[in-house]
Amino acid sequence: MTGMSLNKKQLAAQLKEVANLLELLGEDAFRARAFMTAARNIENFEGDVAQLLQEDRLSEIKGIGSGLAAELAALKTQESLPLLEELKGRVPEGVRSLFMVSGLGAKKIAALWQSGIVSLEDLVAAAQAGRIASMKGFGKKSAENILVAAQFALNARKRMHLNVALKIAQLVIEAITQALPQARAEIAGSLRRGLETIGDINLLITGVKAPQVAKALENIVQVKDLSESQLTVLLDGRTVQIIISSEAAFGASLAFYTGNYEYRRMLLERAAELGYELREDGLFQADKLTETKSEVDLFEKLKLPFIQAERREQRQPKPTAQVITLADMHGLVHNHSSWSDAVNSIREMVSAARAKGYNYLAMADHSQSSYYANGLSAERVFAQAKEIAEIRRELADEGSDFGLLHGIEVDIMTDGSLDYPDEVLAVLDYTVVSVHQNFSLSESKQTARIIRAVQNPYAGILGHATGRLLLRRPGYQLDLQAVIEACAESNTVIEINAHPYRLDLDWRWVIKARELGCKFSINPDAHHIDGFDDLRYGVIVARKAGLSKVDVVNTAPTAEQFLRQLKSSSLKSPAKATQAES
Ligand SMILES: [Zn+2]
Numbered sequence: 244m245t246g247m248s249l250n251k252k253q254l255a256a257q258l259k260e261v262a263n264l265l266e267l268l269g270e271d272a273f274r275a276r277a278f279m280t281a282a283r284n285i286e287n288f289e290g291d292v293a294q295l296l297q298e299d300r301l302s303e304i305k306g307i308g309s310g311l312a313a314e315l316a317a318l319k320t321q322e323s324l325p326l327l328e329e330l331k332g333r334v335p336e337g338v339r340s341l342f343m344v345s346g347l348g349a350k351k352i353a354a355l356w357q358s359g360i361v362s363l364e365d366l367v368a369a370a371q372a373g374r375i376a377s378m379k380g381f382g383k384k385s386a387e388n389i390l391v392a393a394q395f396a397l398n399a400r401k402r403m404h405l406n407v408a409l410k411i412a413q414l415v416i417e418a419i420t421q422a423l424p425q426a427r428a429e430i431a432g433s434l435r436r437g438l439e440t441i442g443d444i445n446l447l448i449t450g451v452k453a454p455q456v457a458k459a460l461e462n463i464v465q466v467k468d469l470s471e472s473q474l475t476v477l478l479d480g481r482t483v484q485i486i487i488s489s490e491a492a493f494g495a496s497l498a499f500y501t502g503n504y505e506y507r508r509m510l511l512e513r514a515a516e517l518g519y520e521l522r523e524d525g526l527f528q529a530d531k532l533t534e535t536k537s538e539v540d541l542f543e544k545l546k547l548p549f550i551q552a553e554r555r556e557q558r559q560p561k562p563t564a565q566v567i568t569l570a571d572m573h574g575l576v577h578n579h580s581s582w583s584d585a586v587n588s589i590r591e592m593v594s595a596a597r598a599k600g601y602n603y604l605a606m607a608d609h610s611q612s613s614y615y616a617n618g619l620s621a622e623r624v625f626a627q628a629k630e631i632a633e634i635r636r637e638l639a640d641e642g643s644d645f646g647l648l649h650g651i652e653v654d655i656m657t658d659g660s661l662d663y664p665d666e667v668l669a670v671l672d673y674t675v676v677s678v679h680q681n682f683s684l685s686e687s688k689q690t691a692r693i694i695r696a697v698q699n700p701y702a703g704i705l706g707h708a709t710g711r712l713l714l715r716r717p718g719y720q721l722d723l724q725a726v727i728e729a730c731a732e733s734n735t736v737i738e739i740n741a742h743p744y745r746l747d748l749d750w751r752w753v754i755k756a757r758e759l760g761c762k763f764s765i766n767p768d769a770h771h772i773d774g775f776d777d778l779r780y781g782v783i784v785a786r787k788a789g790l791s792k793v794d795v796v797n798t799a800p801t802a803e804q805f806l807r808q809l810k811s812s813s814l815k816s817p818a819k820a821t822q823a824e825s
């Protein structure tokens with residue numbers, strides 16, 4: 244990457260890293276602070292930072308003096324600051340990785356380094372052995388928090404989000420099939436099963452030889468290991484394992500490498516019962532390969548019902564008829580516009596949703612307590628209602644039956660009340676109720692808070708129920724079972740937030756919630772029109788839980804039918820719902 248494509252986030256990240264390393268090394272504290280201030284100002288800068296960089300005008304940003312601007316000019320032609328490279332050379336990579344542990348700053352990391360801790364693994368071991376608690380400036384409580392955060396960071400470093408893994412897999416597959424059109428490639432492993440975070444990526448390829456694949460990929464990956472039947476490559480620091488299979492063994496190999504461990508064991512045992520041997524390189528009978536060109540062939544041979552890959556997380560998953568697909572989704576629900584903290588206007592979002600073939604769009608900008616996200620005051624809610632009515636009229640004049648719904652993502656207050664008085668809530672078509680603040684309440688308080696909110700007659704959908712950010716932070720302390728029971732009782736729909744960092748409610752809990760009779764809404768939580776495409780990840784979660792379209796309210800073909808399935812809409816007059824659809 245050259246300076247041309249360096250965005251402000253990446254630039255700010257480099258400056259922050261410089262500041263952290265300067266402080267860690269005990270260098271000029273004033274200089275460290277200057278870099279940190281510059282990083283913050285760049286992050287908050289509204290204009291095009293890359294352009295300013297190219298035009299030598301970075302000093303127009305507050306807090307960037309001419310000296311610093313001159314130093315940053317190096318980024319016009321190279322991807323990393325020379326000072327950063329120099330500092331990195333002085334601090335072992337393992338020590339730098341300690342910055343991933345939330346709650347650890349440069350001063351504490353310096354102390355840890357001095358006591359011989361040079362990696363996340365070291366930190367976890369030291370904390371478990373009680374050595375951190377006795378260090379000066381740490382203490383028992385802080386050592387406990389560090390242990391949890393370090394284990395989290397360790398796991399996060401080894402795994403990636405679903406969207407990242409899919410993107411890497413697609414890049415590799417495209418490069419292979421472009422160079423070798425005879426190749427057939429499939430994703431296997433946990434990525435094919437759609438697990439919420441992914442370790443290594445597994446691909447199965449047929450029709451080509453490993454060295455050909457290595458050649459096809461030479462410009463985009465680093466080859467770590469190459470043999471006759473497989474190769475391991477690195478792309479963006481992520482491991483991709485590519486297995487070469489034969490056409491006649493493809494189905495058996497794909498099932499073998501898709502797993503999971505338990506499910507594969509069941510397949511192996513089943514094959515043995517029927518006089519076969521299932522191996523990584525195919526299905527065999529008396530050492531003779533039995534042809535399985537596809538997985539369907541394998542399941543037929545083993546006299547088993549076909550189980551979709553996403554369900555193979557246990558030995559004996561229940562076969563599900565009519566599992567939901569992306570094509571079943573007709574409405575985009577829980578979307579933010581430039582009224583609060585997102586990029587696009589409502590009109591832009593409507594036209595993008597229509598272009599993508601959806602039948603309705605349900606807005607949900609932030610409520611007033613989310614002031615940092617430019618949440619809407621009651622007055623602005625009424626103003627937004629006017630704009631939405633206007634856009635509905637424009638749609639009607641055009642003869643379009645596209646539905647536009649007015650909702651808000653209403654903050655759940657600490658006591659469980661909602662962020663607006665009833666007279667404001669009453670003008671909305673629906674609500675998403677979410678926790679955005681006070682994550683650190685005790686389990687009993689957090690649980691009582693959310694239960695009170697979902698029992699509110701105006702609560703339509705419970706948004707991102709646990710607040711987790713995959714590989715970033717765990718959810719808040721919560722008795723999720725009790726919350727789900729309250730949703731079932733009060734008819735509050737539970738969101739499957741499709742953002743790849745959330746995927747909240749977790750699919751394991753979706754299974755339980757469905758058994759209790761809950762309904763779900765698969766929502767993009769889009770902050771940009773591109774976010775609509777995240778819906779696919781939410782559908783993967785639903786498929787893992789074995790949902791079919793009747794379990795999901797935004798498979799309803801029209802906005803009116805969608806509203807009818809939400810509790811909050813029962814508060815509305817029929818006239819209002821009809822108007823919403825037109
Ligand atoms: Zn939210």
Ligand SMILES: [Zn+2]
Pocket residue numbers: 577579652768
């Ligand atoms: Zn949201």
